[in-house]
Amino acid sequence: MKNIILLGAPGAGKGTQAVLIAKEYGVPQISTGDILRRNIQDGTPLGKEAKSYIDKGALVPDEVVIGIVDARLKEEDCRNGYILDGFPRTIAQAEALDKIAKIDLAVNIEVDFDVIVRRLAGRRVCVCGASYHTDTLNGSTVCAKCGKELIVRDDDRPETVQNRLKVYSEQTAPLIDYYKKQGKLANIVSNNIIEDTFAKVKKVLE
Numbered sequence: 366m367k368n369i370i371l372l373g374a375p376g377a378g379k380g381t382q383a384v385l386i387a388k389e390y391g392v393p394q395i396s397t398g399d400i401l402r403r404n405i406q407d408g409t410p411l412g413k414e415a416k417s418y419i420d421k422g423a424l425v426p427d428e429v430v431i432g433i434v435d436a437r438l439k440e441e442d443c444r445n446g447y448i449l450d451g452f453p454r455t456i457a458q459a460e461a462l463d464k465i466a467k468i469d470l471a472v473n474i475e476v477d478f479d480v481i482v483r484r485l486a487g488r489r490v491c492v493c494g495a496s497y498h499t500d501t502l503n504g505s506t507v508c509a510k511c512g513k514e515l516i517v518r519d520d521d522r523p524e525t526v527q528n529r530l531k532v533y534s535e536q537t538a539p540l541i542d543y544y545k546k547q548g549k550l551a552n553i554v555s556n557n558i559i560e561d562t563f564a565k566v567k568k569v570l571e
C-alpha cells in the first residue's frame with residue numbers, strides 16, 4: 366500500500382471509504398476532522414480553537430493542521446503507507462505536505478452537491494467515531510458498534526453545510542488541478558451506493 370490522499374467535498378464519502386480502505390489494506394486512516402473533533406470532546410486548547418472555526422463551517426488555520434499531520438506521519442504505523450482523509454484542503458497545505466511526505470496517489474471522490482446535502486442531512490455519528498446514515502439505520506438511534514445514542518454533527522446543520530460547500534469550492538477544489546498537474550490524480554464519479562464507490566476505489570488503488 367502507498368501513501369494516499371482522499372479528496373472530495375464535505376459528505377462525498379471520504380471518511381466512509383477511508384475506513385474501508387484501512388481495513389482492506391491494513392494501513393492507518395488519518396482524518397484531520399476526527400483528530401480535531403477528538404480534541405473538542407477532550408476540551409484541549411487545540412479543540413477550543415478548532416471549534417470556533419468548525420462550527421461556522423470554516424477551515425482551521427493551515428499551520429494548525431499542518432502541525433497535526435506532520436507529527437502524525439512520523440509515527441511508526443505510517444511507515445508502510447497511510448490514507449489521508451480531509452487533508453490537504455488548501456494549496457498551502459498541499460505544498461507543506463510535499464515537503465514532509467511522498468504522496469503516490471490522490472483519489473478524488475466526485476459527488477453532486479444535491480446528493481451531498483441529502484447525505485449530510487441524514488448523517489448520524491457516535492462518540493466512538495462510527496458514522497451512519499438514517500437511510501440504512503432502519504429506525505435505530507444507537508451505535509451498532511458500542512450501543513451509545515447517535516447524534517447529529519454540529520456542522521451538519523443546513524446553514525453550516527452551505528458554507529462548507531462554498532469553502533470547499535473556493536479553497537479545496539483547486540487541489541484537483543494541483544494533483545492532476547503532478548500526474549497523481551485518480552477521479553471517481555460516485556453518486557451511487559457505498560459498495561459501488563469502494564469497488565471503484567479499489568480499482569484505482571490496485
Ligand code: AP5
Pocket residue numbers: 373374375376377378379380381382397398399401418419422423424425426427430450451452453454458484485487488489496497498499520529555556557558559560562
Ligand atoms: P471533516 O471531518 O474532514 O469533514 P468534511 O470534509 O466536511 O467531510 P465529512 O466528514 O463531512 O464527509 P465525508 O466526505 O468524510 O463523508 P462521510 O463518509 O462521512 O472536517 C470537519 C471540519 O474540520 C472542517 O469543516 C474544518 O473546519 C475542519 N478541518 C478538517 N480538516 C481540515 C484541514 N485539513 N484544514 C482545515 N480545516 C480542517 O459520508 C457522509 C454521509 O453520507 C454519511 O452519513 C455516510 O454514511 C453517507 N455516505 C457515504 N458514502 C455514501 C454513498 N456512497 N452512498 C450513500 N450514502 C453514503
